[in-house]
Amino acid sequence: MKIVILAHESLLSPGGKTARGVYFYSPHEIVGIIDRQFAGKDASEIFPGKRRVPIFASIWEIKKDFDALIIGTAPIGGKLPQEWREEIKETLYRGKMVISGLHDFLSEDEEFSKIAEKTGAKIWDVRKPPENLKVADGSGKGVNSVLVAGTDVVVGKMITAVELYREALRRGISAGFVATGQTGIMVGCDAGAVIDRIPGDFMAGVLEDMVKKVSEKKDIIFVEGQGDILHPAYSGVSLAILHGSYPRKIVLVHDPARKWHLDYPNFPLPSLERYIELYEKLAEPVSGGKVAAISLNGENLNKKEIDKVIEKIESELGLPTTDVLRYGAGKILDALL
């Protein structure tokens, strides 16, 4: 499949994490990225070491054929700007698929669905909950799963989970990946559902179902976490994932440069130690999972700074710690096997 990523003015902003995740990890060929802010550049100039993908100002400038347009970000306020609508319509007019992780389902938009009906184009709303919602019954207990949880949103949970999963595959381990957010689903997984879109009562149950199914075929599963258990808005989703994934081990993703929850300056980040304590105490009566390693997000620190943080955490907490994007996931995987 050949894909295009729509990411106007967000390739470098927190809201563009879906675009970046797909760019970094999608197994598909990426024909282009649409972001008028960086039009004319190549994505590898912005993200050194990553694959070459040209950036365009609009969909009309892309001359190569493609199969699907991925909406790589959520506009502020959740409403689609008019210009985005035009680019989505253009995709549908061409009969190509639109893949969206927005809360507002594009397939329920009258204008979009009419065009899709005419041209045979498909609209895939990744966030749509599965049809069979169930309440967790405790039967997931005992699966061999690793939860990649975090101390905030947009901190690198999906990236850490995918890097661990791929490192395990490289070592010949029978590993599975369970995605809980749109980006994880878009880059490919053994099972996936956008947990934050599922009605509260069913969040843990939907995840329990997925980890059980993937466990039947794989020896170890990596589960992508969401949000964090002390986040003022998303803590409920995080805790449902902690309990519904029944982790034996937990990898905690942390940005040592962050002082408060992203976009919530009135809510300072509690200490890493407090997070470790609470994740373990909350997991204890359900799956007994312990924090086995720390994955640091080092994007705001230079090599010397991150190395110092790694050394400090390892000596003070005794937990294997690394910056996965700088040094790979091998050290953490060692701690999980």
Add this chain to the structure above:
Amino acid sequence: MKIVILAHESLLSPGGKTARGVYFYSPHEIVGIIDRQFAGKDASEIFPGKRRVPIFASIWEIKKDFDALIIGTAPIGGKLPQEWREEIKETLYRGKMVISGLHDFLSEDEEFSKIAEKTGAKIWDVRKPPENLKVADGSGKGVNSVLVAGTDVVVGKMITAVELYREALRRGISAGFVATGQTGIMVGCDAGAVIDRIPGDFMAGVLEDMVKKVSEKKDIIFVEGQGDILHPAYSGVSLAILHGSYPRKIVLVHDPARKWHLDYPNFPLPSLERYIELYEKLAEPVSGGKVAAISLNGENLNKKEIDKVIEKIESELGLPTTDVLRYGAGKILDALL
């Protein structure tokens, strides 16, 4: 409004807690309860000290007029049994309202909605999420709210919250009640939404909106909790409510006779001390609420036994403790003011 409660074979079972809640607390006149198991009796024979309400075997035996039928329980598996359908249809044929807290929306049932359209009957699906879903932005911080949380499901959170609210009103305090479940909404509240039915990302935000609105008019708000933070299926909902209600104080409802989570025998109940510790540590970075009192569910203990438990908890934990249904909510309210 005159109401009838549909509660076949569940007036005394855990699943009938909506029926019991409405029977105990509804300000409306209750014309009858439908439960073939106890037909011919009066509800006050089963629940001594409560109001007189005749119990019938079916809707066709109720001769008095009524305005609304309340579905007082959820059938196992979530599917409506055929006979229930007939009783709901009969209500709609008579042009009367049907009030339901089921996950399956009756208003979306083709047969029901056709009848309702013909006769002008209303169907109120209490569990339908509000139209304007929002993500919590932290602006609820600072409201004067009390969260009534618990150590399990079906433990008496709604009852404790309503008893506290009514005791406060009796004392002339400007008090509000925010309901988070169908029964709380059905018995009357200042604001209410069934949080467990709301998509995960919006649970805390919907509650934040409600506590802010009610706070504008009331000096103190009592918020009904749901589930518990260590429950394998519902913990996510509980934590979203803990954070989204920004409690200054927490009342913890506990059944000292319970050994494991109701219907989850493989998940033993952690200690009351552990619950207090975790509720406080989770609340700390968001609203800083502390557990101020313990409300015991004494339905499985005699007076001597419950008095002993009360004394033990008070001396060991130093928290005001009582059995609200036996002794009223006054002692707990004193600890909150």
